[in-house]
Structure formats: C-alpha cells, structure tokens
Amino acid sequence: MTESRTDRSNARSQNSVFAWWAGVSAAVAGLVMVISGGVVWGVVSSQLAEQKIVVSEDAPFLAGSSVTGPFSALAQTEAIGTHATEMAGGKSYAELAEDDPIRATVMDASFLRASLFTSVVSFGVAFFAIGAGLVIGLLGFAVTRLSRRAG
Numbered sequence: 001m002t003e004s005r006t007d008r009s010n011a012r013s014q015n016s017v018f019a020w021w022a023g024v025s026a027a028v029a030g031l032v033m034v035i036s037g038g039v040v041w042g043v044v045s046s047q048l049a050e051q052k053i054v055v056s057e058d059a060p061f062l063a064g065s066s067v068t069g070p071f072s073a074l075a076q077t078e079a080i081g082t083h084a085t086e087m088a089g090g091k092s093y094a095e096l097a098e099d100d101p102i103r104a105t106v107m108d109a110s111f112l113r114a115s116l117f118t119s120v121v122s123f124g125v126a127f128f129a130i131g132a133g134l135v136i137g138l139l140g141f142a143v144t145r146l147s148r149r150a151g
Helices: 005-050 070-087 104-149
Strands: none
Touching: 005 104, 070 104
C-alpha cells in the first residue's frame, strides 16, 4: 500500500506545526531564563551592595573594591580565610579547643565566608541561566524559522 501525496502533505504540515510550537516554546523558555537570571544577578548584587563590604587591602585581588559581584565576593572570602587562619595559628575552627578565645572569631569568619560563597554560587547559577536561556532561545527561534520553510 502506498501513501498518497495528500497524506504525506498532511503529515508534513502537522510536523511543521508541531516544530513551530516547539520552537516558540523554546524561545519563550529561553527568554524567561534570561530574564530570571538577570533578576537573580541584580538582587544578589544589590543585597551585597547594601552591606557596604569592601574587599580587604591585603586580598589577593580587587583590594579596596566594593563587594557587589562574584569576583569581589570571592576576593573577600580569600582575605577572611587568610586572616582567620593566621589568627588561629593555621588551625581550623574544628581543630581549636572549645575554650580557646579565638574559636568564636574563627567561627564567625567561617560563617562570613560561607555566606559570601553562597553569593558566588548564586551569581554562577544566574550566569548559567542567562547563558542556557540564550542558547535555548536561539535554538527555539531557529526551529521556528525552519518550521516555516518546511511547511
């Protein structure tokens, strides 16, 4: 049994409609990802700026900069880590005796570093969402354009 020309044409038309909708969906999803990533980046940056943190002068890079982005946050975590390690004589919080007066300060430094590392991760996730959104959106746009030609 052979497939008629009309059946093939209908199948091609249905496939191109499906491809068009898939492309539009991908383009919209990509746009949502780009916007969401940008909003997250902006929120994290503004929250850090409100804290008025300045990278220590002895930080390995970006000394004296305001902490408002991933690199300045990372620089400040390095400086805090160096200060805490020096203060504790090379020991970590867990290695210090419970009655050591430096232990509370080293614990605070550890919490500060963890908070700043969380912002660095948030910037990374936002950047990934923006990048993936661009790729997905462009692929969706391309599929939409190609589906018009196929239909």
